[in-house]
Structure formats: structure tokens, C-alpha cells
Amino acid sequence: MIRLTALFAAASLALAGCDAPSGQTFTQPSPSGLSNAPRQENVGFSVAPANAPSGPTVDAFAARYLDTLQARSFSGRREYCGYFFVDTAGRLQATPPRAGNFASCLMPEPRVGQGIIASYHTHGSFAAAYDNEVPSVVDLESDFDYGIDGYVSTPGGRVWLVDFQTFSTRQVCGLGCIRSDPQFRPQNEGNIRQSYTYTALQQRSRGFGS
Known part of the structure; x- marks a missing residue:
């Protein structure tokens, strides 16, 4: 059973949505226009605890957990979203997933403590018109705003890490490493990199579908 800390349960909801023309997106509690540099104004700020775990242990936990959400994300044709956190006993936990719509997902605003x-x-179900095998620019910006990492699963069964410290994203594991959408059809697989800087992802976003 997924456990939730009392502090998190008391968090207020941020009801701002987001959209991006080139793909599925993550809720952006403090939206602003795209630029040529990450949007985070308070560089060095993070809601995460100072001793926050990272690396392979968290990556593996994220991949396992996202795998459990894939089937319902595909069948419902919607995103599911939440947070990973460390409880008072030092254990990795996940907040209960919140159901979004086809291209967005509303989240509580993360807070210090x-x-x-x-x-x-998740990035929901496969749709040829969406560049949803990679995170969107807004996905990165949403995490950068709060100084936290992010994990994104795709219809093709990829898992991506959004790394706020390097302002980049990379594949934790590749195509089919977790459950994939039965309707998934590979397209332009040769153009999907193992990692993207923020700027490179912007360039990809501008070029998708053109």
C-alpha cells in the first residue's frame, strides 16, 4: 500500500494546467513562456531535503513504480502523475497517482519539508501526432521550477530522468524496458537520443511535425 505523509496530505492544490504543441505535458504550477534557458529564477532552490537520495536506487524504484501505472494509462488514454518522497523512516515512497487527461495532469504544488x-x-497512450517518446520542454521546466528531478514513462516503455542539476534529461532505460502500449508503433526511432540538454529538447520540439 502506498503511504503518504501527513505534511503532503495537507498540501494545497495547484490547478494551473499546461500545454505544448509538440507533445504530452506535465502540470506546470507556475507557467511562463518558453525561452532559450531554463526558467528557474532562484537557481539553487530545491524543495527536496538536503540529503535526498539519487542515482541507480531511485532510478530503479521509479521504473518499477511507473511500470505499475502503464496499463491503466494506456487503457484510460490519460496521464497519471505524482511525487516520489522519502518518509520519516527514510524509505522511498510514492504518492497515490492522480489521473489527468490525454495531455496533462494536475498536481499538488511541492513544498519544502x-x-x-x-x-x-506517464505519457499516456500512443498517438502518432504527439512526440511523446521523449519528455516535453514543459516537463523539464516544471521540475526545474522546484529544484527536483522527474521521471517520465512513455507509450513505448521508456523511462526518462529529468535532472535538474544538469538541466537535461536522459533515458534511465530504453524502448520496451517497462510495459508498452499494445497500440504503440515505432516512428523515427533513430532520431531519439539517449539524452537531451534543455536547449536540444527545445530544438527537437520546434522541429517535430514540421
Whole structure:
């Protein structure tokens, strides 16, 4: 059973949505226009605890957990989202997944003191018109705003890490490493990199579908 800290349960909801023309997106509690540099104004700020875990242990936990959400994300044709956090006993936990719509997912705003170390969300079901095998620019910006990492699963069964410290994203594991959408059809697989800087992802976003 997924456990939730009392502090997190008391968090207020941020009801701002987001959209991006080139793909599925993650809720952006403090939206602003895209730029050529990450949007985080208070560089060095993070809601995560100072001793927040990172690395392979968290990556593996994220991949396992996202795998459990894939089937319902595909069948419902919607995103699911939440946070990974460290509880008072030092254990990695996940908040209960919140159901979004086809291309977005509303989230509580993360706050200092809740033990939150990363966001997570699925990219829903396959759609040829969406560049949803990679995180969107807004996905990165949403995590950068709060100084946390993020994990994104795709219809093709990839898991991506959004790394706020390097302002980049990389594949934790590749195509089919977790459950994939039965309707998934590979397209332009040769153009999907193992990692993207923020700027490189912006360039990809501008070029998708053109």
C-alpha cells in the first residue's frame, strides 16, 4: 500500500494546467513562456531535503513504480502523475497517482519539508501526432521550477530522468524496458537520443511535425 505523509496530505492544490504543441505535458504550477534557458529564477532552490537520495536506487524504484501505472494509462488514454518522497523512516515512497487527461495532469504544488525528491508521470497512450517518446520542454521546466528531478514513462516503455542539476534529461532505460502500449508503433526511432540538454529538447520540439 502506498503511504503518504501527513505534511503532503495537507498540501494545497495547484490547478494551473499546461500545454505544448509538440507533445504530452506535465502540470506546470507556475507557467511562463518558453525561452532559450531554463526558467528557474532562484537557481539553487530545491524543495527536496538536503540529503535526498539519487542515482541507480531511485532510478530503479521509479521504473518499477511507473511500470505499475502503464496499463491503466494506456487503457484510460490519460496521464497519471505524482511525487516520489522519502518518509520519516527514510524509505522511498510514492504518492497515490492522480489521473489527468490525454495531455496533462494536475498536481499538488511541492513544498519544502515534505520529503519530495522527484515528480513522476506517464505519457499516456500512443498517438502518432504527439512526440511523446521523449519528455516535453514543459516537463523539464516544471521540475526545474522546484529544484527536483522527474521521471517520465512513455507509450513505448521508456523511462526518462529529468535532472535538474544538469538541466537535461536522459533515458534511465530504453524502448520496451517497462510495459508498452499494445497500440504503440515505432516512428523515427533513430532520431531519439539517449539524452537531451534543455536547449536540444527545445530544438527537437520546434522541429517535430514540421
